[in-house]
Amino acid sequence: xxxxxxxxxxxxxxxxxxxxxxxxxxxxxxxxxxxxxxxxxxxxxxxxxxxxxxxxxxxxxxxxxxxxxxxxxxxxxxxxxxxxxxxxxxxxxxxxxxxxxxxxxxxxxxxxxxxxxxxxxxxxxxxxxxxxxxxxxxxxxxxxxxxxxxxxxxxxxxxxxxxxxxxxxxxxxxxxxxxxxxxxxxxxxxxxxxxxxxxxxxxxxxxxxxxxxxxxxxxxxxxxxxxxxxxxxxxxxxxxxxxxxxxxxxxxxxxxxxxxxxxxxxxxxxxxxxxxxxxxxxxxxxxxxxxxxxxxxxxxxxxxxxxxxxxxxxxxxxxxxxxxxxxxxxxxxxxxxxxxxxxxxxxxxx
Numbered sequence: 613x614x615x616x617x618x619x620x621x622x623x624x625x626x627x628x629x630x631x632x633x634x635x636x637x638x639x640x641x642x643x644x645x646x647x648x649x650x651x652x653x654x655x656x657x658x659x660x661x662x663x664x665x666x667x668x669x670x671x672x673x674x675x676x677x678x679x680x681x682x683x684x685x686x687x688x689x690x691x692x693x694x695x696x697x698x699x700x701x702x703x704x705x706x707x708x709x710x711x712x713x714x715x716x717x718x719x720x721x722x723x724x725x726x727x728x729x730x731x732x733x734x735x736x737x738x739x740x741x742x743x744x745x746x747x748x749x750x751x752x753x754x755x756x757x758x759x760x761x762x763x764x765x766x767x768x769x770x771x772x773x774x775x776x777x778x779x780x781x782x783x784x785x786x787x788x789x790x791x792x793x794x795x796x797x798x799x800x801x802x803x804x805x806x807x808x809x810x811x812x813x814x815x816x817x818x819x820x821x822x823x824x825x826x827x828x829x830x831x832x833x834x835x836x837x838x839x840x841x842x843x844x845x846x847x848x849x850x851x852x853x854x855x856x857x858x859x860x861x862x863x864x865x866x867x868x869x870x871x872x873x874x875x876x877x878x879x880x881x882x883x884x885x886x887x888x889x890x891x892x893x894x895x896x897x898x899x900x901x902x903x904x905x906x907x908x909x910x911x912x913x914x915x916x917x918x919x920x921x922x923x924x925x926x927x928x929x930x931x932x933x934x935x936x937x938x939x940x941x942x943x944x945x946x947x948x949x950x951x952x953x954x955x956x957x958x959x960x961x962x
Contacts, residue, residue, distance in 0.1 A: 644891035645671045645694030647883070649681050652698060653911040654904065662898045668891050678704055678786050678878075685883070686711045692883035695892035698740065698899065702732070702877040702939075703789055706946040709734050714881035715889075719896040721918060729877050729917055732942035737879035740899050743914040744847040744873035744937050745790035747777070748866045750831045753841035762842070764871045765798050768811060775815035778829040778840040781961075783953050785821045786876075791844045792956055793945065794874035797938040801948075805959050812960050832866045847873055848913040851930040855910060868932035875937035878914065 646652075652672065663670060673694055675681045682704040685697055689712055700708050708714065714736035722730075722738050729739035747768070749761040762768050768777055780788030795804045817840060819825045826833040830843035832853065850864030880899050882892045898904055905916040909927045916923075 641888060641891070642667060643669045643671055644696065644888050644895050645673060646895060647673045647675060647681070647685070647692070647694040647697045649677050649699040650674045651677075651912065655907050655911060658903055658907045661903065662901075666891075666894050666898070668894060670895065682708050682713075685713045689713055690885045692885050695883060695886040695888045696880055696895050697883055698878070698880040700737065700879050700881070701786065702875070702879075702942060703786070703793065703945055703949070705732055705737060705877075705879055706942040708881070709736055710946070712884060715884045715886070717882040717893055717896060719880075719893075719900045721897075721900045724919075725900075725917055726919060733879065737881040738896055738900060739877050739917040740880050741908050741912065741914040741917050742875060742877045744875055744932075744934055745787045745794070745844065746847050746873035746932070746934070747791075747869040748830070748832075748843050748845040748849050749869060750841035751863075751865060751867050753831050761867060762869055764869070765795060765807065767869075768816075768842070769807075769814050771814075773814065773842065775817075776840060777811075777815070777842040777844075778817045778819060778825045778838075779844045780822055780825050781818055781820050782956055787822050787844050787846070789949075789953070790874040790876055791872075792952060793940055794872060794938045796948075796952065797874065797940050804952075805955060808956065808959055818960060846913070847932040847934065848909075848915070848927070850932070851909075851926040852913045854930055855926055864930040870932050870934040873932075873934040873937045875939050877917075 652674070659670060671694070675684050678699055678701045681697065681699050685692065685708060697713070709732070716735050718735060719738040725739055729742060733739070747762065754761045759772055762770070762773055767773065779791055782789040782792040795807050799807045817829065819829065822845065825843050826845055828834055829838045829840045830845070831838045831841045833843070847868050847870070850866055850868065853866060854861060854864050880896055882889060882896060886892050900918060902918070902921065905918045905921045908914060908916045910924050915933070
């Protein structure tokens, strides 16, 4: 999942880079290797405490975004790069499970997780966090123009929002794919292409990825240098904007169109063929531990999977948590993902 944690590019903890494997590059009984995406982050003291208590050294291998992560895991099935994979999201989960990437293991506390998060795991993946991809809007821009921000997918087709929205390409971007899936969930398999034709006609701009959309074209992320006051981003973008602001604002500069939010869940699993399965199980238990779960919101700007985990004030004050986020069954996504992307490409880019 590509989240607002990218606002903190370069804030990756030195402890992760310092963790090393044995000289021949293979895991031993005291090294456990976590294969993850480029946006994984954990507080230095949290990781050090786990290593001290477990007697393990954690080696972190980064492998692009969620899509690239799963592709590499499928190709290396049975001879994996590490012991635990973290970061496969709900749009790719069924592919990883069906391909046999994981071996069965339920992390301690996993049985108590909400059923909405565990669906489709087949006992082989553990939900660790979740977040929502949504349309975000520049509060100051809309207030200054005396125009009400949109409240739904349908609103984005109205003349007052012409040439205001920037979206990511679903073929190259996790939030772009989530926004496409949200349109399928909203308009159905027979209606989503017509919606996108109208959205294109209303001036929606397509870019390759979240960083370009948010940090270069969105008027908030580009500090006023962008030209688009609407962007496909996250429900947790507002607290990230506050946390990483040089001068803390009184309020988050962006708002969230909650009726456009599509829920993404992030999972971790024990890799089939892991060299250190015992250490992998301990690492999975750690990912659901109160210490790690409490650390999740301000490290990766997503919601912890464990219910009632204490949240930092920045989240309770600024993050949006939609009551009824859009979703699609994992098997429907797996069956249609590539076809939908191809159809979207033909309809929107050609």
